[in-house]
Amino acid sequence: MTILSRSLLSLSLVGLLAMSFAKPTRVIFFGDSITQAGVSPGGYIDRLKKMMPADQFELIGAGIGGNKIYDLYLRMEDDVLAKQPDVVVVWVGVNDVWHKSSFGTGTDPDKFVKFYEAVIKKLKAANARVILCTPATIGEKTDFSNQQDGDLNQYSQLIRDLAKRQNLPLVDLRKAFLDYNLKNNPDNKEKGVLTSDRVHLNEAGNQFVAEQMQKALMESGK
Amino acid sequence: MTILSRSLLSLSLVGLLAMSFAKPTRVIFFGDSITQAGVSPGGYIDRLKKMMPADQFELIGAGIGGNKIYDLYLRMEDDVLAKQPDVVVVWVGVNDVWHKSSFGTGTDPDKFVKFYEAVIKKLKAANARVILCTPATIGEKTDFSNQQDGDLNQYSQLIRDLAKRQNLPLVDLRKAFLDYNLKNNPDNKEKGVLTSDRVHLNEAGNQFVAEQMQKALMESGK
Amino acid sequence: MTILSRSLLSLSLVGLLAMSFAKPTRVIFFGDSITQAGVSPGGYIDRLKKMMPADQFELIGAGIGGNKIYDLYLRMEDDVLAKQPDVVVVWVGVNDVWHKSSFGTGTDPDKFVKFYEAVIKKLKAANARVILCTPATIGEKTDFSNQQDGDLNQYSQLIRDLAKRQNLPLVDLRKAFLDYNLKNNPDNKEKGVLTSDRVHLNEAGNQFVAEQMQKALMESGK
Amino acid sequence: MTILSRSLLSLSLVGLLAMSFAKPTRVIFFGDSITQAGVSPGGYIDRLKKMMPADQFELIGAGIGGNKIYDLYLRMEDDVLAKQPDVVVVWVGVNDVWHKSSFGTGTDPDKFVKFYEAVIKKLKAANARVILCTPATIGEKTDFSNQQDGDLNQYSQLIRDLAKRQNLPLVDLRKAFLDYNLKNNPDNKEKGVLTSDRVHLNEAGNQFVAEQMQKALMESGK
Numbered sequence: 094m095t096i097l098s099r100s101l102l103s104l105s106l107v108g109l110l111a112m113s114f115a116k117p118t119r120v121i122f123f124g125d126s127i128t129q130a131g132v133s134p135g136g137y138i139d140r141l142k143k144m145m146p147a148d149q150f151e152l153i154g155a156g157i158g159g160n161k162i163y164d165l166y167l168r169m170e171d172d173v174l175a176k177q178p179d180v181v182v183v184w185v186g187v188n189d190v191w192h193k194s195s196f197g198t199g200t201d202p203d204k205f206v207k208f209y210e211a212v213i214k215k216l217k218a219a220n221a222r223v224i225l226c227t228p229a230t231i232g233e234k235t236d237f238s239n240q241q242d243g244d245l246n247q248y249s250q251l252i253r254d255l256a257k258r259q260n261l262p263l264v265d266l267r268k269a270f271l272d273y274n275l276k277n278n279p280d281n282k283e284k285g286v287l288t289s290d291r292v293h294l295n296e297a298g299n300q301f302v303a304e305q306m307q308k309a310l311m312e313s314g315k
Numbered sequence: 316m317t318i319l320s321r322s323l324l325s326l327s328l329v330g331l332l333a334m335s336f337a338k339p340t341r342v343i344f345f346g347d348s349i350t351q352a353g354v355s356p357g358g359y360i361d362r363l364k365k366m367m368p369a370d371q372f373e374l375i376g377a378g379i380g381g382n383k384i385y386d387l388y389l390r391m392e393d394d395v396l397a398k399q400p401d402v403v404v405v406w407v408g409v410n411d412v413w414h415k416s417s418f419g420t421g422t423d424p425d426k427f428v429k430f431y432e433a434v435i436k437k438l439k440a441a442n443a444r445v446i447l448c449t450p451a452t453i454g455e456k457t458d459f460s461n462q463q464d465g466d467l468n469q470y471s472q473l474i475r476d477l478a479k480r481q482n483l484p485l486v487d488l489r490k491a492f493l494d495y496n497l498k499n500n501p502d503n504k505e506k507g508v509l510t511s512d513r514v515h516l517n518e519a520g521n522q523f524v525a526e527q528m529q530k531a532l533m534e535s536g537k
Numbered sequence: 538m539t540i541l542s543r544s545l546l547s548l549s550l551v552g553l554l555a556m557s558f559a560k561p562t563r564v565i566f567f568g569d570s571i572t573q574a575g576v577s578p579g580g581y582i583d584r585l586k587k588m589m590p591a592d593q594f595e596l597i598g599a600g601i602g603g604n605k606i607y608d609l610y611l612r613m614e615d616d617v618l619a620k621q622p623d624v625v626v627v628w629v630g631v632n633d634v635w636h637k638s639s640f641g642t643g644t645d646p647d648k649f650v651k652f653y654e655a656v657i658k659k660l661k662a663a664n665a666r667v668i669l670c671t672p673a674t675i676g677e678k679t680d681f682s683n684q685q686d687g688d689l690n691q692y693s694q695l696i697r698d699l700a701k702r703q704n705l706p707l708v709d710l711r712k713a714f715l716d717y718n719l720k721n722n723p724d725n726k727e728k729g730v731l732t733s734d735r736v737h738l739n740e741a742g743n744q745f746v747a748e749q750m751q752k753a754l755m756e757s758g759k
Numbered sequence: 760m761t762i763l764s765r766s767l768l769s770l771s772l773v774g775l776l777a778m779s780f781a782k783p784t785r786v787i788f789f790g791d792s793i794t795q796a797g798v799s800p801g802g803y804i805d806r807l808k809k810m811m812p813a814d815q816f817e818l819i820g821a822g823i824g825g826n827k828i829y830d831l832y833l834r835m836e837d838d839v840l841a842k843q844p845d846v847v848v849v850w851v852g853v854n855d856v857w858h859k860s861s862f863g864t865g866t867d868p869d870k871f872v873k874f875y876e877a878v879i880k881k882l883k884a885a886n887a888r889v890i891l892c893t894p895a896t897i898g899e900k901t902d903f904s905n906q907q908d909g910d911l912n913q914y915s916q917l918i919r920d921l922a923k924r925q926n927l928p929l930v931d932l933r934k935a936f937l938d939y940n941l942k943n944n945p946d947n948k949e950k951g952v953l954t955s956d957r958v959h960l961n962e963a964g965n966q967f968v969a970e971q972m973q974k975a976l977m978e979s980g981k
Contacts, residue, residue: 163385167429193419193860194641201420207389232909238916243898243908250904415638419860454687460694465676465686472682607829611873641859642867651833 117151120310121173123165124184127229127293128156135296140303145310153178161189161200162208169212174219180313181221182264182306183212186228186252187292190244199244206251213259224309225256227267229302232283232291235274239283239291264309266302273301339373342532343395345387346406349451349515350378357518362525367532375400383411383422384430391434396441402535403443404486404528405434408450408474409514412466421466428473435481446531447478449489451524454505454513457496461505461513486531488524495523561595564754565617567609568628571673571737572600579740584747589754597622605633605644606652613656618663624757625665626708626750627656630672630696631736634688643688650695657703668753669700671711673746676727676735679718683727683735708753710746717745783817786976787839789831790850793895793959794822801962806969811976819844827855827866828874835878840885846979847887848930848972849878852894852918853958856910865910872917879925890975891922893933895968898949898957901940905949905957930975932968939967 122128122138131138132154142152155172157164162185173181186205193199200208216223227249232239237246249267256263274286284291287298294302344350344360353360354376364374377394379386384407395403408427415421422430438445449471454461459468471489478485496508506513509520516524566572566582575582576598586596599616601608606629617625630649637643644652660667671693676683681690693711700707718730728735731742738746788794788804797804798820808818821838823830828851839847852871859865866874882889893915898905903912915933922929940952950957953964960968 163426163430167426167433195639196423197415197419197638197863198421198423198426199419201418204385204389204420208385211389236912236916237903238909238912240909240913242912243904243906243910246902246904246908247906250902416863417861419641458690458694459681460687460690462687462691464690465682465684465688468680468682468686469684472680607870607874611870611877637863640867641863642865642870643863645862645864648829648833648864652829655833 117147117149118179119151119153119177120180120182121153121155121176121178122182122184122306123169123173124156124182124226125160125188126156126158127187128154128184129158130293131156131299131302135299137294137299137302137306140299141306144303144307150310159188159192160185161192162186162205162212163200166208166212169215173221174215177219178221180224180310181216182224182226182309183209183216184226184228184264184266186245186248187231190228190241190248191231191292193244194240202247202251205248206255209252209255213255213261222313224262224264224313225252226264227252229266229270230288230292233270233274233278233286233288234281234283235271235278236281262309262313264305266305269301269305339369339371340401341373341375341399342402342404343375343377343398343400344404344406344528345391345395346378346404346448347382347410348378348380349409350376350406351380352515353378353521353524357521359516359521359524359528362521363528366525366529372532381410381414382407383414384408384427384434385422388430388434391437395443396437399441400443402446402532403438404446404448404531405431405438406448406450406486406488408467408470409453412450412463412470413453413514415466416462424469424473427470428477431474431477435477435483444535446484446486446535447474448486449474451488451492452510452514455492455496455500455508455510456503456505457493457500458503484531484535486527488527491523491527561591561593562623563595563597563621564624564626565597565599565620565622566626566628566750567613567617568600568626568670569604569632570600570602571631572598572628573602574737575600575743575746579743581738581743581746581750584743585750585754588747588751594754603632603636604629605636606630606649606656607644610652610656613659617665618659621663622665624668624754625660626668626670626753627653627660628670628672628708628710630689630692631675634672634685634692635675635736637688638684646691646695649692650699653696653699657699657705666757668706668708668757669696670708671696673710673714674732674736677714677718677722677730677732678725678727679715679722680725706753706757708749710749713745713749783813783815784845785817785819785843786846786848787819787821787842787844788848788850788972789835789839790822790848790892791826791854792822792824793853794820794850795824796959797822797965797968801965803960803965803968803972806965807972810969810973816976825854825858826851827858828852828871828878829866832874832878835881839887840881843885844887846890846976847882848890848892848975849875849882850892850894850930850932852911852914853897856894856907856914857897857958859910860906868913868917871914872921875918875921879921879927888979890928890930890979891918892930893918895932895936896954896958899936899940899944899952899954900947900949901937901944902947928975928979930971932971935967935971 122131130136133139138152138154153176165185189200189205213223228245231241231245245267253263253265270287278286287294287301289295344353352358355361360374360376375398387407411422411427435445450467453463453467467489475485492509500508509516509523511517566575574580577583582596582598597620609629633644633649657667672689675685675689689711697707697709714731722730731738731745733739788797796802799805804818804820819842831851855866855871879889894911897907897911911933919929919931936953944952953960953967955961
C-alpha cells in the first residue's frame with residue numbers, strides 16, 4: 094500500500110468517525126508559546142486544519158507564551174471550559190522546567206503532577222476527552238547533554254505515568270523528537286532540525302507535530 | 316493607663332466579643348514551616364493559647380514546611396475548610412521567594428497574587444474571616460542587604476495591596492520585624508534577634524509574633 | 538566661588554597634573570555591557586572624552602557584555618595590562634548578581650571579593666592606579682523592592698570595604714543612583730530615570746555617570 | 760594469565776617505575792567534598808593507600824566541600840603547588856553544575872573550561888603530571904532523568920575534550936558510574952548503589968573509585 098493510499102484510508106476513517114457527530118468535533122490545543130505560534134500560518138495547528146476535514150473538526154489554539162501547568166489551571170475556565178470543547182490536547186512542561194534556570198520560578202515535580210491532575214479533573218468533569226503530551230525539547234542534542242534533559246526526561250515520565258494511571262491517550266512528543274533526531278541529527282546539533290531555537294518549532298517541526306497530533310486525534314476518535 | 320491595665324481592658328473586650336459566640340472562635344493559622352513550628356512548646360501558637368482565653372478561642376496550626384502560596388491552595392480543602400474555621404490567618408511568602416535561589420521553583424509575583432486571591436475567595440465563600448500577613452524575614456540585617464530583601468519587599472507590598480483592595484485585616488510582620496530590628500539589632504546581624512537561622516523564630520521571635528497575632532485577632536473581632 | 542569657576546579651577550588642576558606626564562594619562566574603563574555601550578556616541582565614555590582635555594587624558598573602553606568579576610580576571614592580560622594603562626576604572630557586579638536568577642551562574646560573595654582582590658593585585662603590580670565602582674542598579678525603584686536589591690547592596694558594601702581596606706578611590710554609583718532616584722523618581726518607577734531597561738544607561742544616565750567618573754578621575758589625579 | 764598474576768605484574772611494573780624515583784611519587788587528589796571525605800577511614804584515598812605500595816606512593820587529599828573549578832584555581836598555590844606534587848589528580852565539576860539550582864552560583868561552561876585550562880597550565884609549569892576526572896553523578900538513575908544529567912553530560916564532555924586536546928590521562932568516572940549502574944541498578948534508584956545521597960560515595964562507591972584511580976595511577980606511571 095502506498096503512502097498516499099494509506100493516508101487516504103486514514104482520512105476516510107477519520108471521516109467515518111467524525112460523521113457520527115452532529116457538528117464538528119471541537120478540539121482545543123491548550124498550551125504555551127509553542128501552541129501560541131501553532132495557529133500562525135505554517136504553525137502546527139494551521140497545518141492540521143488543512144490535514145483534517147473542516148466539516149468534521151474544529152481546531153482552536155489556546156496557547157500563551159511562558160505558560161506553566163499552573164497557568165493553564167488558572168485560566169482554564171475562560172480559555173477552555175467556556176468554549177465547551179469535545180477534546181482538549183494539553184501540551185505543557187517546557188516552561189515548568191526552563192523557568193528554573195531562567196527566572197527561578199519553575200515548577201516542583203510533585204506540584205506539576207498535582208496541578209496536571211487538577212486540570213484533567215476539571216476537563217473530565219466538563220465531559221471533554223483529554224489528550225496528554227510530553228514536552229518535546231529544550232535543545233536537540235541526542236546524547237542527553239542539553240542542560241534541561243534530566244528534568245525534561247523526569248517530567249515527561251511523570252506525564253506518561255499520569256496518562257497510564259488515568260488511562261488517557263498520550264502524544265509522546267519527547268520520545269518522538271528524540272527518535273527523529275537520532276535519525277536526522279547526526280552532528281548532534283542543538284537546534285535547526287525540528288526547532289529554530291532549541292525550543293520553538295521550525296517548518297519541519299510544525300509539520301512533524303501536526304502529523305503526531307493527527308494520529309492522536311484519529312486514535313482518540315476510535 | 317498602665318500597660319497592664321490596658322492589656323486587661325483589651326482582654327475583657329475580647330472576652331465580651333467572644334461571649335457572643337455559642338462556642339469558641341475557631342482560628343486556623345495557615346502557613347509554612349514557621350507556623351508548623353508554631354504549635355510546638357514555646358512556639359507562637361502555643362504562646363497565643365496561653366495569652367487568649369481558651370473558652371473563647373480555639374487556635375489550630377495548619378503549617379507545613381516548604382509551603383508556598385499554591386501549596387496552601389492545593390491543600391486548603393482538607394486542612395482548612397474541612398475544619399470550618401471562623402477565622403483563617405494566612406501567613407506565607409518566604410518560600411515563594413526563597414525557593415527561587417535554593418531550588419529554582421519560587422513563585423512569579425503575578426501568580427503569587429492570583430493564587431492568594433484564589434485562596435481568599437474560597438475562604439470567604441466558606442464564611443471564614445481572613446487575616447493576611449506579610450512574610451517577615453530571610454535575614455535580619457536592617458540595611459536591605461539580605462539577599463532576598465528585594466523580593467520580600469516586593470511580595471509584602473503585593474500582600475498589602477491585596478489587603479487594601481479586599482478590605483482585609485493585615486498583620487504586617489515584615490514591617491514589624493524591620494522596626495524591631497532597627498531598634499534592637501545595632502550590629503546589623505543577620506540572625507539571632509528574632510530568628511535562630513535568618514528565617515525561623517527564636518524565643519523572642521515567637522513571643523513577638525504571638526503579640527502581633529493577638530492584636531490582630533482582637534482587632535478582627537471588633 | 539561659583540560652580541563654574543570651581544569647575545574651571547578643577548580642570549586647571551587636572552591640567553597641571555596631566556602636563557607633568559610626557560603623554561596623556563591613559564585611562565581604561567574595565568567592565569561589562571554598560572561600559573561596552575559607554576564608547577558608543579552618547580555613551581558615558583564618549584561624553585567624558587568631550588569633558589576632559591584630550592591632550593591630557595586618553596580614555597579607552599574595555600567593556601564586554603555579560604562580564605562578571607572573574608571574566609575581567611581572565612581577560613585582563615590582553616585587554617588591559619597589554620595596553621599599559623596609567624589608571625584602570627573597574628566597574629563590575631551587575632552580572633555577578635543578576636546571573637544568579639537568569640542563568641544560575643552568578644558569583645558567590647566570597648569569590649567575588651577574592652577575584653576582585655586578584656584583579657587589583659595584578660593592576661597594582663603593573664603600576665596602574667585603580668579606581669573601584671559599585672554596581673549601580675537592576676531596577677530603579679527606591680523602596681528596595683527591586684528583586685536584586687539585597688544582593689546589590691551586599692556586593693556594593695563588599696566593594697566599599699575593599700576600597701577602604703586597600704585605600705583605593707571609590708565611585709559609589711550604587712549610592713549616587715539611589716540618591717538621584719530619591720529626588721527624581723517620585724513615582725517609584727523601575728526604569729526610565731537613569732536607565733532604559735532597569736540596568737543600561739539612558740541619556741541622562743550616561744551623562745550622570747560621566748560626571749561621577751570625571752570627579753573621580755580629577756580626584757585621583759591630585 | 761590469571762587476574763591475580765596480571766595484578767601482580769602490574770604492581771611490579773609500578774614498583775619498577777617507582778623505584779626509579781629517589782622518594783615516593785607524591786600524588787595529590789585535588790577536589791571537592793567527595794575528595795575531602797576520601798581521606799576518612801574507608802574513603803577512596805584511604806583505600807588506595809592500602810592498595811598501593813607505601814614506599815612508592817605518597818597519597819595526599821586536598822579536597823574542600825563545595826569547591827568549584829575556580830575555587831581550585833584560587834587555592835592551588837597553597838594547597839597543591841607548595842607541596843611540590845609529582846602527580847595531581849583533578850576531580851571537580853559536581854558543584855559547578857549543582858550550585859546553579861541550589862545557590863544560583865554554578866559555573867558557565869565556557870568559564871569552566873577556561874579555569875580548568877588555567878589550573879592545568881599552572882600544574883604543568885610546576886612539572887606535575889596532571890590526571891583529569893569527569894564528575895561522577897548527582898543521582899544514579901540510569902535513564903538520564905536525574906535533574907542535572909544534562910549539565911553533567913555536557914561538562915564531562917568538556918573535560919574529555921580537554922584531556923584529548925592536551926593529551927592528558929582521563930579517569931572517566933561519569934562513564935564508569937553509569938556503566939556500573941546500568942549493570943547494578945535495575946530498579947533505577949537515585950541513590951544507594953555507589954552513593955549514599957546521590958552525590959557522595961558509600962562503601963561500594965569509595966572502593967569503586969579507588970580501583971579506577973589505581974588503574975589511572977598505574978597507567979600514568981608507564
